[in-house]
Amino acid sequence: MGADMKKTIALFALGLGTPAAAQDVLIDATDPAVIARAMQAEGYKAELTTNKQxxxxxxxxxxxxxxxxxxxxxxxxTGCTSFQFFSWYKKEANFTPTLANEWNASKRFIKAAIDKDGDLSIYMDVTGVGKMTQANFADALDWFAVMQGEVQKFLAARRTQAASGS
Incomplete structure (x- = not known):
């Protein structure tokens, strides 16, 4: 089964009918189960679970x-007021506040930080108050996924610079 067919089936499961109809449908961004289904409708795996708290x-x-x-x-x-896309990378020698600041200086929505253990995290906050369209959610999700790929390129370039001593 092709990706387009899977997406169409997922949209029907959400009650959205067709991809065009999905663009206009409002989703309840305060409900994690709705967000998980919206992610699946965009072709992402989305395992809803709970953390230690x-x-x-x-x-x-x-x-x-x-x-x-x-x-x-x-x-x-449920009833969440916001959510955050979050990814982290295990400590490397070049993970410094300067590296995070270099990333942050040129990016608007995705921010980087170094935690107390020296790990790098990237994150993007989204308000959950009110409703959002499936299209708006899909755009935010895509933005994070694209930027996650850009982080990989950014880190690879910095590793190369560090290895060459420049």
Whole structure:
């Protein structure tokens, strides 16, 4: 079964009918289960689970890297006021605040940070208040996935620079 057919089936399962109809449908961005289904409609894996604190989390991936969607301000496991696309990379010698600042200086929505262990994380926050269209959600998801690929290129270039001593 082709990707387009899988997407059409996923859209019907969401009750969206056709890809064109999906662009106009409002989704409840405060409900992690709805976000998981919206991700699946865009062809992503989306395993809805909870973290150690019992908060909802969606596990997914793009460009060969894993990422999560973490939810904030929830009332139990729904009613969340925001969510964050999040990915992290295990500590490397060149992961410094300067590296994160270099990334952040040229990117608007996706931000990088170095945590206390020296790991690099990238993240993008999205408000969950009110409704959003499937098209708007798909654009945010695509933006994060594309930028996750750009992070890989950015890090590869910095590794090459570090190896060459420049």
């Amino acid at each position: 019992g908060e909802p989390v969606i596990k997914s991936g793009a460009n060969g890297d894993n990422f999560t969607v973490e939810f904030y301000g929830c009332k139990g496991v």
